[in-house]
Amino acid sequence: MADLSVDTLRARVAAALPGVRRDLEDLVRIESVSADPERAGEVRRSAEAVAALLEAEGLETRIVSADGGAPAVIARREAPEGAPTVLLYAHHDVQPEGDHGDWDSAPFEPTERGERLYGRGAADDKAGVVAHLGALRALGADLAVGVTVFVEGEEEVGSETLPALLAAHREELRADVIVIADSANWDVGVPALTTSLRGLVRVDVEVRTLTHAVHSGMWGGLVPDSLIALSRLIASLHDDVGDVAVAGLHAGPAADVDYPEERLRAESGVAPGVGFIGTGSAVERLWTKPSLSITGLDAPKVDGASNTLVPAARAKISMRIAPGDTAESALAALRAHLEEHAPWGAQVTVTLVDTGEATQIDATGPAYDVARDAFADAWDGVRPVDMGVGGSIPFIAEFLEAYPQASVLVTGVEDPDTRAHGANEGLHLAEFERVLLAETLLLTRLAESRA
Template identity: 65%
Template sequence: MTVLTDEELRAAIRREMPGVRADLERLVRIPGIAFTGFDHSHVERSAEAVAELLRGAGIPDVRLVRKGGQPAVLGRRPAPPGAPTVLLYAHHDVQPVGDRSQWLSDPFEPQERDGRLYGRGTADDKAGVMAHIAALRAFGDDLPVGVVLFIEGEEEFGSESLEELLREHRDELASDVIVIADSGNWDVGQPALTTGLRGIVNGFFEVRVLEQAVHSGMFGGAVPDALITLSRLIASLHDDAGDVAVEGLVSTPSAPLDYPEDRFREEAGMLDGVEFIGTGRLVERLWTRPAISILGIDAPPTEGAPNALIPAAKAKFSVRIAPGDDAQRVYDTMTAHLQRHVPWGAQVTVTLEQLGEPCVIDATGPVFEAARQAFAEAWDGVAPVDMGVGGSIPFIATFQELFPKAAILVTGVEDPSTRAHGPNESLHLGEFERVCVAEALLLAKVARVAHTA
């Protein structure tokens, strides 16, 4: 086996990028949405396309696996004697596109504009899949480590069957290093390793005040209506400054990074005059403190609403929980708060939809140093920062449980302008090439670390 130098790997990535981009565009054209109500034959097509890409990249053992949900792709290539094994994770399913009128081009027909490739899944996470493919192609037959690829098919829909799949295939997935390519970088030109992610608790609460709707003139003023009752209960979740008012939720210190307010306002698309909520540093509010959002309300629409007091109203809530907290405990705490603060003796029912644990990654040791060196070289001397993420990847906690000795690296292709999950999602093509270079260099450096250990 030929040992490729770092410069040879850089040259190999440059050589492979046109084909990598073409294959990325082919993947983006497949609308593989795992949500209920969508045509799941596209998810099957997406999985088959990924499987073919893995076989073409020199992975001899590739198959589709599932546990009642959408197909994941599992590929394996044994390690050379004495070399470590690296698990490469990404997902091939995508979010629904939402309101198509908000897209400037067809979400499933990739289009380049100003150095960015637009389309659903260009960044989240089909570029993650292709970063793995690019690294494999760069090495060809000279891959210095063993690899296991696990490309999930329902991450955007909650990874419902992932834990069962991981447990069933635990022996096949056993690795020394795990690279989860589903996060992002601090900024264009500034790489990052994600070292903390918030967890998630989603659920519903319904208030009920009447057996049935009644005349608002005959009974209004003495009988509460359900929507006002629900509104007052929702208002109890935050104090006047916008900080979460549910007692007992955990907050932890954040990374020593400064998030400029003007940059954040632009990235969030905040309207002129709209103020921030909460107190403290932005990175704390976004990464290491709890956040509560109301995602939807079930109540009569305004058009055609009768002059009647509403008997019941329902809201969907989402709590992003800080690293160090426990999802079940947060759900119990949230339930107790809602029961304690519901006004006027109304009945309240709380039901759970989803629990996802937060995680903290100890980013120390030789593998992480190798990763930092790889990133710095790929970004021409710019060292990566450690950052938190306000979003959630709950299955990382499962990886930590099942593979406690593995070094887990959370990387990705996104940048602050990616707009993942929203209209006009895009991938910065220059940063994408750097991500591919970094992954190839990382695999080479991990092999060297093993040989010098």
């Protein structure tokens, strides 16, 4: 029987790492931006590259799609008799790179600086793809569980066709344990399992006070200004200390985790002298209480603006909802608030953009025990934190609904300074090696435990 001790697997991971990194860099060079229709060919090329990598490891591999969605990859190796099957999820599409001038190096040319590898998708989530690949490569013929690798191609645009994919391939994707490599660790040197995520409700709200624009001097002081009306409506969404003032939203307690203010300020990028908003612990405000942000405004630009009362103004509202709430209930509460707080009889139109359900995972049971021990060994004795995430990964709820008997482990390659979705996204290379080792240990021990 092969020696699969921690030291042996650590050495195997170290030996596989240079090739895995080359594979990651090749994937980063593919501009698989799912939000850009002009780069649909690049998304297809990315799927083909992922499929080729998994097929080279001996997995039965194919590219699939549903309802006209982006290409996904399913790669399988059947379980030995009596062994569990593990589904390994990641996504190969990436966010738009934004202004190239905001990057310190070309966004699609992987570049090492200091302890990190920079590039769009270097962490989110092509590193998740190759983390699965690297664990399989390190184990080779000693892999003793069934494995299905599922690499989605439209996570960054909301996984719209994921329910159809799960329905079409339900038995093919069925597993005892599901590992979703699309989250983060608590800190560099401190691993984590994500056990809660906030949901999402996004709406566009239009405030109209006029049928057409009029001169501000002739009508100002009598006719309500749509921009001021919108501003007053937006201001009604929070109380004086910054808590969300929308009635009917759920909030709950969070894990007892210390998040020092110095670290919060460094990681959030809050400007000097600016205070934090809301009440409760920092992690409650980030993980288990609702939040509400304005992420876009339609209004005339300051430069060149005329002395005119504009007839209507719009804002995009992004509301994160706490675990325990539902998107339907939260949307109804937000809509009611906006309609009830319209100033001066202004006409308010609320248009739903999208929603995503919040997630709460009961992270107890044999698979979670195995995972925690594997993480602790990979991080040299540091036990993983059970953490929440303020952002939303709505597709996790889809997996929980489709496979209620499976143990769902939400892991990831990111850390607080990864800057996913922003300029200078970067993967911490030492942490990535620990992620590879942790997953290799996890697959080995799930076989031994028959979890």
